Amino acid sequence: MTSLKVALLGLGTVGLGVFESITQRKEQIEGLIGRKIEISGVLIKNQVKSRDLHDGVFISKDFEEVITRKKPEVVIEAIGGIEPARTYIEYSLRNGCHVVSANKDCIARHGKELQKIARENGVRFVYEASVAGGIPVLRTLRELLAVNKVERLEAILNGTSNFILSMMRSEGASFTEALALAQQKGFAEQDPTNDIEGIDAFYKSMILSEWIYGDQPDWANVQVKGISGITLDEIRAAEKIGLRVKHLVSIDESLKVEITPKFVDSEHPLYSVENVNNAVLIKTDLLGDLTLIGAGAGAKPTASAIVEDLISLYLTLENLHFNIPKRADNSLGEEGAAENQEQTMLLFYENLSVQESAAIISDLEERGSVITYSEDESLGLSYVLFIGRNTDYSHPKLKNVYDAIVNNVISNAKQPIGV
Structure with a gap:
């Protein structure tokens, strides 16, 4: 199997969790994506600090060294914050790397422009882990609810705040005691401001708003209130009448967003x-x-969400081409060169008009079967899953074959930006 090189930026709580998940589940991941996986380099902040990593893992404080030493195909950004994370993400995308991130601050502010850079460079920028931890909410909204109109969303998006409110209600802890316990367990940072004042939930709500409705509200008009002012007496009084206090995010189709405690x-x-x-x-x-x-x-x-995003890059982009017979040297064998070999493709288009999409579907249907057609208005992308027959297998390498297929099948229609 060919090697998939992955660079990891950051080795804090999240970065170390990603490193351990990849190394401990290496065989399982390789079985899913059909490639050997290699952590080609790890970007760290303190090179003197002792780390329990297995031999052979390259670590460096120098971002360019991590990126250029073995030229990774995927970059996992686990630094957090706006800078230098945004610069590192943009550099990676412009240099042909897919990027996986959990950085809600950066994505809330710069997600749209980073997606545009990714599309322009034929790579993907994915960030399931930025919204709700291990819950696959972005994937659910995109893949399972493609034909549904999302009228409203209500959510608990900060685990730290929810833990504090739970401890106050169930254990009778004061806010200060519950926060200290959250910090002790590693659920809250030493500076918990973003969690307890609703800022973390705000960033996540902006990502969701853009993902669902294609836009964000004016940040100045969004009501944001945290849980630091909630008292144990209020929790107990609510409990007596059958109510609980939850820190909720609400988003509706008018782009009204609210982050506040509610009964x-x-x-x-x-x-x-x-x-x-x-x-x-x-x-x-x-x-x-x-x-x-x-x-x-x-x-x-x-x-978990980051590794699932990593796997999804190759389940959606590479494994769709499963039916082309290959030799060990990755060239096509005799079977692959056969005329009229059936081929499965997922085609990506940017900013299709109604007329263009109709012309493409019509053109494809004359040459095979269009399995599904969907649109992602928030990203300006359309997707066509197509099974058809190829008439030119003259090129020896797979990428050239894909190009030949696309050019033959849809020579008279708008060209896709990815296959």
Whole structure:
């Protein structure tokens, strides 16, 4: 199998969780993507600090050294914050690397421009872990609710705040005591401001707003209130009348976004979501209500989402070409050169008009079967999954074959930006 080189930027709580997940599940990941996986380099802040990494792992304080030494195909950004993370992400995308990130601050501010850079350079920028820890909410919204209109979303998006409120209610702890316990368990940073004042949830809500509706509200108009002012007396008084306090994000189709503590009763789907769990309630016009619940704080849930994003890059981009017979040297064999060999492709288009999409579908349907057609308005992308027959296998390498297929099949229509 060919080697997939992955560079890891950052070895803090999240970065170390990603490193351990990849190394401990190496064989499983390789079986899924059909390639050997190699961590080609790790960017660190303190090179003197002792780290329990296996021999042979290259670590450096120099970003360019990590990126250029073995030229990774994928960069996992686990630094956090705006800079230098944004610069590193942009550099990686412009140099032909896919990027996986959990950086909600940076994505909330610069996600749209980074997606544009990714498209222009034929790579992908994915960030499932930036919103709700281990819950695959972005993937669910894109893949399962493609035909549904999301009318409203309500969510618990900060595991630290939820843990504090749970400890206050169930253990009778004061806010200060519950926060100290969250810090002791590693759920809260030494400076917990972003968690307890709603800033973390705000960034995540901006990502969701753009993902669902293609835009964000004016940040100055968004109400943001944290949980630092909530007292144990208020928690107890609410409990006596069957209510619980939850720190909720709400987003609707008018781009009204609110982040604030609210009382919910036992009929509310998020009433029983406790401890570090996150939850997302999606209200749609066809499906109705869908609730996703999962761990939202800690290294493992975030690492899980990052590794799943890494795998998804190759399940969606490479494994769709599973039916081309290859020799060990990666060239096509006799079978592959056969005329009329059936071929499966996922075609990516940018900014299609109604007329252009109709022309492409019509053109493809004359040459095979269009399995599905979908659009992602937030990214300006359209996707066509197509099974058809190729008439030119003259090129020996797979990439050239894909190019030949695309040029032959849709020579008269708008060209895709990726296959």
